[in-house]
Amino acid sequence: MRIVVLVKQVPDTSDVRKLDLNTGLLDRDAGEPIVDEINERGLEAALRYKDDNKGTEVVVLSMGPENAIKSIRKALSMGADSGVHIVDDSLAGADALVTSLAISKALERTGYDLVVAGNESTDGNGGIVPAMISERLGIPLLGFLVNMEITEAQVSGERQGDDGTANVHAGLPAIVTVTERFDYARFPNFKGIMTAKRKPVDTVTLAELGVDAAEVSSLDRTEVISAVERPARTAGTKIDDDGTAAATLVEYLATNRLV
Amino acid sequence: MAVMSQYQPPVKDIAFLLEHVVGYPDIAALPGFEHADLDTVVGILEECGDFMAKVVAPTNRAGDEEGARWQPDGSVVTPTGFKEAYQQYVDAGWGSVPLPEEFGGGGFPRTIGLIIQEMMMSANMAFSLCPLLTQGAIEALLHYGNDELKQRYLPKMVTGEWAGTMNLTEPQAGSDVGALTTKAVPRGDGTYAISGQKIYITFGDHDLSEQIVHLVLARTPGAPEGTRGISCFIVPKFLVNQDGSLGDRNPVHTVSIEHKMGIHGSPTCVLSYEEATGYLIGEENKGMRIMFVMMNSARLSVGTQGLAVAELAYQQSLEYAKERRQGRAIGATEDSPIIDFPDVRRMLMTQKASIAALRALMLLNASYVDHSLHEPDEDARKRADEIVGLLTPICKSFGTDLGNELTSLALQIHGGMGYIEETGVAQHVRDVRIAAIYEGTNGIQAADLVGRKLGVRGGASVREFLATMREVDGQLADAGEQFASMRAELKTQLDALEQATMWIFQNGMSDPNAALAGSSPYLRMWGLCTGAWLLARAALAGQATGDPEVAETQLVLARFFAEQILPQCSGLLPAVTAGARDLFALDASQL
Numbered sequence: 137m138r139i140v141v142l143v144k145q146v147p148d149t150s151d152v153r154k155l156d157l158n159t160g161l162l163d164r165d166a167g168e169p170i171v172d173e174i175n176e177r178g179l180e181a182a183l184r185y186k187d188d189n190k191g192t193e194v195v196v197l198s199m200g201p202e203n204a205i206k207s208i209r210k211a212l213s214m215g216a217d218s219g220v221h222i223v224d225d226s227l228a229g230a231d232a233l234v235t236s237l238a239i240s241k242a243l244e245r246t247g248y249d250l251v252v253a254g255n256e257s258t259d260g261n262g263g264i265v266p267a268m269i270s271e272r273l274g275i276p277l278l279g280f281l282v283n284m285e286i287t288e289a290q291v292s293g294e295r296q297g298d299d300g301t302a303n304v305h306a307g308l309p310a311i312v313t314v315t316e317r318f319d320y321a322r323f324p325n326f327k328g329i330m331t332a333k334r335k336p337v338d339t340v341t342l343a344e345l346g347v348d349a350a351e352v353s354s355l356d357r358t359e360v361i362s363a364v365e366r367p368a369r370t371a372g373t374k375i376d377d378d379g380t381a382a383a384t385l386v387e388y389l390a391t392n393r394l395v
Numbered sequence: 396m397a398v399m400s401q402y403q404p405p406v407k408d409i410a411f412l413l414e415h416v417v418g419y420p421d422i423a424a425l426p427g428f429e430h431a432d433l434d435t436v437v438g439i440l441e442e443c444g445d446f447m448a449k450v451v452a453p454t455n456r457a458g459d460e461e462g463a464r465w466q467p468d469g470s471v472v473t474p475t476g477f478k479e480a481y482q483q484y485v486d487a488g489w490g491s492v493p494l495p496e497e498f499g500g501g502g503f504p505r506t507i508g509l510i511i512q513e514m515m516m517s518a519n520m521a522f523s524l525c526p527l528l529t530q531g532a533i534e535a536l537l538h539y540g541n542d543e544l545k546q547r548y549l550p551k552m553v554t555g556e557w558a559g560t561m562n563l564t565e566p567q568a569g570s571d572v573g574a575l576t577t578k579a580v581p582r583g584d585g586t587y588a589i590s591g592q593k594i595y596i597t598f599g600d601h602d603l604s605e606q607i608v609h610l611v612l613a614r615t616p617g618a619p620e621g622t623r624g625i626s627c628f629i630v631p632k633f634l635v636n637q638d639g640s641l642g643d644r645n646p647v648h649t650v651s652i653e654h655k656m657g658i659h660g661s662p663t664c665v666l667s668y669e670e671a672t673g674y675l676i677g678e679e680n681k682g683m684r685i686m687f688v689m690m691n692s693a694r695l696s697v698g699t700q701g702l703a704v705a706e707l708a709y710q711q712s713l714e715y716a717k718e719r720r721q722g723r724a725i726g727a728t729e730d731s732p733i734i735d736f737p738d739v740r741r742m743l744m745t746q747k748a749s750i751a752a753l754r755a756l757m758l759l760n761a762s763y764v765d766h767s768l769h770e771p772d773e774d775a776r777k778r779a780d781e782i783v784g785l786l787t788p789i790c791k792s793f794g795t796d797l798g799n800e801l802t803s804l805a806l807q808i809h810g811g812m813g814y815i816e817e818t819g820v821a822q823h824v825r826d827v828r829i830a831a832i833y834e835g836t837n838g839i840q841a842a843d844l845v846g847r848k849l850g851v852r853g854g855a856s857v858r859e860f861l862a863t864m865r866e867v868d869g870q871l872a873d874a875g876e877q878f879a880s881m882r883a884e885l886k887t888q889l890d891a892l893e894q895a896t897m898w899i900f901q902n903g904m905s906d907p908n909a910a911l912a913g914s915s916p917y918l919r920m921w922g923l924c925t926g927a928w929l930l931a932r933a934a935l936a937g938q939a940t941g942d943p944e945v946a947e948t949q950l951v952l953a954r955f956f957a958e959q960i961l962p963q964c965s966g967l968l969p970a971v972t973a974g975a976r977d978l979f980a981l982d983a984s985q986l
């Protein structure tokens with residue numbers, strides 16, 4: 137079984153995040169680049185299956201600038217077997233359509249039984265790329281899982297909503313997205329870090345994936361029309377208790393849709 | 396991994412020192428370290444630091460508040476979280492990094508092992524003592540154990556699955572190890588029956604590992620008096636079967652554990668040996684030689700504890716200084732964070748510059764350890780070993796003295812909050828206090844420097860090192876006006892150090908008491924000078940990187956240390972050269 141884990145390199149959430157107001161894009165130099173935590177959780181789930189099932193191959197796939205190799209190496213040091221790195225200058229600022237195209241092509245090239253993605257990235261919060269990949273590859277998507285069970289032939293799990301829990305399953309190949317309910321990832325160990333240096337990473341450009349530049353530019357692309365700074369925080373609302381505080385509070389919560 | 400921790404591993408500072416100040420690339424070029432290039436090492440340290448901050452550091456408070464507990468059945472329970480963190484530490488393999496590949500280690504330089512220790516000790520000093528003592532026992536076995544003992548014990552000790560201890564101290568035998576009375580009687584089958592009582596044994600018992608391997612100093616029947624009659628034994632908590640599995644409990648019992656000022660998470664045990672089975676390491680009566688091998692290593696690690704806890708306390712005090720508002724600084728129009736007051740800045744800069752100096756000093760010592768073991772040329776190995784001998788007492792004492800002083804400054808920055816246990820900074824002051832006492836008190840270190848190390852090769856060894864330190868003068872002269880004050884101060888203070896050294900050379904033989912009387916201030920002069928010298932080198936290296944921010948930081952730290960801390964050195968000269976007259980002028984009854 138080959139499990140491909142999609143890994144996105146994002147700026148550290150504990151650092152300050154900044155939008156470049158000219159391009160409307162995230163200023164990636166502002167924070168230390170790290171593996172998106174949600175992807176680490178996905179990787180952990182894949183690695184646990186591998187721990188129990190010899191012959192499982194875990195591949196990490198990342199689309200990102202040159203330095204995204206750091207995130208791939210980190211995933212390799214945690215136990216993934218190999219990496220695929222899509223690097224191409226024309227991908228800078230790629231939107232979901234372009235991203236899903238590039239990743240789908242890379243998945244076709246690498247081969248997969250199961251694709252594990254995060255439900256949404258910490259930086260973009262789009263949450264749409266996995267669905268687009270599912271569409272492009274024609275494979276089922278099990279989104280927003282809170283847990284997952286993998287067998288030779290299928291993947292299943294639970295999805296929790298406001299109204300209840302759905303038990304979902306799909307035959308392989310399939311793509312799943314995991315939520316924060318999945319466990320934290322293991323720490324890379326010393327031996328893992330040393331062996332990661334020798335594990336293969338396939339670095340590919342769009343051309344090598346058979347995507348031609350014309351196709352990319354012909355896609356309808358998301359355009360950033362304007363970007364504004366987050367408004368400064370305003371002072372909170374203070375309710376003085378003159379006997380009616382409870383009622384005022386309830387009304388406040390209701391009008392602000394907080395209850 | 397979203398667990399936030401207060402401890403931020405200073406990997407960038409460390410990487411700078413490795414690359415630019417202590418010549419790590421030369422170590423990586425030594426035979427056997429091909430796999431340990433700087434890039435690989437920095438990658439490893441980043442992950443290791445992350446581990447220490449996220450897994451070990453969160454156990455530090457609970458360790459202090461709960462402490463280790465002795466159970467009525469004689470077992471010892473460690474505080475909440477220690478067991479899990481230790482298991483993760485073993486799984487991650489961090490303890491094995493600097494140990495030989497032959498026994499499952501990573502074969503990395505000692506320098507890298509020391510950095511891993513620093514980060515672990517910052518994260519939780521009490522916790523770190525378990526791996527630290529294990530390392531001591533490993534080294535004794537590695538250098539002096541026979542093949543059978545090595546094969547049987549080392550692999551699991553290298554992974555950390557089995558822990559180790561060091562049993563020297565007895566009620567009447569502390570600084571004077573030679574006074575110990577624990578007996579080892581040969582049984583005729585190659586083993587010995589060990590009987591006696593050891594006190595203050597760190598992690599003498601605990602629940603972190605299934606097995607504990609005690610390294611015990613004892614006397615065989617008819618052994619010579621004093622240190623020449625000491626032998627060294629391995630006494631496992633559980634006997635080990637032929638197939639490597641654990642067998643019967645060996646009769647070594649934990650009588651009690653101490654109630655201490657700090658490092659509450661580390662059980663300090665009274666151990667009673669009742670004809671426990673022991674295996675001799677090396678030869679009978681050669682135990683002290685084994686101890687000397689381990690001593691340099693353990694003393695450097697303990698010196699680094701001073702640095703490590705100071706680093707943690709500094710980080711905490713810096714955060715506090717930025718947040719706490721109180722009064723107005725000169726020119727301010729609203730209440731100022733206390734970091735804006737000059738006196739608070741002084742405390743912060745004193746910490747930061749001293750920490751930088753200490754770290755450079757510890758890493759320099761460690762780098763000479765690596766050279767002393769791995770240089771292809773024998774003369775180079777010998778010289779490196781001399782320098783290790785000279786720097787070790789300085790690292791141990793100066794590191795732990797500053798550990799006390801700097802953590803106290805960090806507490807001071809917190810004002811009244813600092814004195815309140817809930818703030819957590821008082822713990823650092825309490826924890827680090829022991830480091831100046833164990834592993835040879837700082838007074839014993841000073842005596843070692845004056846009594847043993849100065850005399851090496853008739854004093855030539857020390858003179859050569861002083862000359863090496865003076866070489867920085869020319870580089871500072873070429874580096875421009877900004878380096879002028881540092882250069883002048885270093886020259887003045889190295890002159891004072893040389894003068895003190897000459898005085899000891901001239902008077903030490905005829906009046907040893909006079910030399911010993913000034914030994915502690917003399918050691919501090921060394922600490923100040925080596926620290927300032929290394930910071931000056933760091934400043935030069937910072938300038939050479941071409942990175943303006945690095946250049947500025949390094950320059951300011953070195954200049955501050957040279958202008959404002961280093962001058963203490965010549966102030967100590969009178970104490971070094973005063974002799975013992977006034978120390979003994981009053982009768983004990985008049986004191």
Ligand SMILES: Cc1cc2nc3c(=O)[nH]c(=O)nc-3n(C[C@H](O)[C@H](O)[C@H](O)COP(=O)(O)OP(=O)(O)OC[C@H]3O[C@@H](n4cnc5c(N)ncnc54)[C@H](O)[C@@H]3O)c2cc1C
Nearest residue numbers: 561562563564569570595596597663833834835836838839
């Ligand atoms: C928390 C803790 C953990 C410890 N862990 C271990 C351990 O794991 N294993 C172990 O074997 N021991 C351990 N020890 C013991 C420790 O190493 C000794 O306490 C230390 O060596 C000092 O010995 P002492 O307490 O007998 O003090 P003493 O030797 O009585 O010293 C008292 C004072 O006299 C001074 N002094 C003594 N002799 C001289 C001299 N010749 N010249 C100048 N000054 C002198 C000392 O500097 C000190 O200031 C530990 C102690 C503590 C408190």
